Amino acid sequence: MNTTWNIRIDVSLEYTERIDLDLRARLADYEAVIAAAYVAGKPAPDRTSIQLTLSAPTITDAQAAATSAVTTALAEVGQPAELVRMDTMPDEDFTTEIDDTALSLAGTREISEMLNVGKARTAQLIERPDFPRPLAYLSAGRIWNLNEVRAWAETWDRRPGRPRARFRGPRVGEDESS
Structure with a gap:
């Protein structure tokens, strides 16, 4: 054979x-x-x-x-x-x-879609110190190696929803002295 x-x-x-x-x-x-x-x-x-x-x-x-x-x-x-x-x-x-x-490239839009997050959250994530470094800075924006972003996403401790707000004052209708 x-x-x-x-x-x-x-x-x-x-x-x-x-x-x-x-x-x-x-x-x-x-x-x-x-x-x-x-x-x-x-x-x-x-x-x-x-x-x-x-x-x-x-x-x-x-x-x-x-x-x-x-x-x-x-x-x-x-x-x-x-x-x-x-x-x-x-x-x-x-x-x-x-x-x-094979090198696959991604910009912030592709990263947003891949991670299923909005633009604002993507902007936060790409600034994290553990997020992969961009390959290049172009006039259209930064680009990343998509395989590196995928590998990072597998280790990302994603917690759905917004974090609960910590309340530091009296609740509505509550007296500050109580």
Whole structure:
């Protein structure tokens, strides 16, 4: 039984638009995505990242097929390059990982709707020291990472209704001396 695999291969070749077009054309059967490579979240200017999707019975077979496809495509475009990194995972794990790391943004309106509170209460909540910090301050207002706000909301000790007022004086109709 075959599994669909998602494989990222980084090669020692500077990314250019021409390399992107040439490799995508030769690797079209693998739903190839070609991009500038990043290592630890920072651009790696001397690397190109090649993402492939393919079907194979084992991880070893998938890696062998991907390596062969990439080295053949590189040779065909006259750009032999060394493979410097390979990450392989089942496609469903890859999809889950992408979904988990996708950045969703929220402004105060989205936060109000998510927490089911009004504008005034939202304004109070976003000023709390335990509320997530905004990602950016835009002319339209502040924006937050929605996943961080959701995580905060799970720990929020929400108490419905208004707090009871503490009465410090005599009640209506009561004498102050009693």
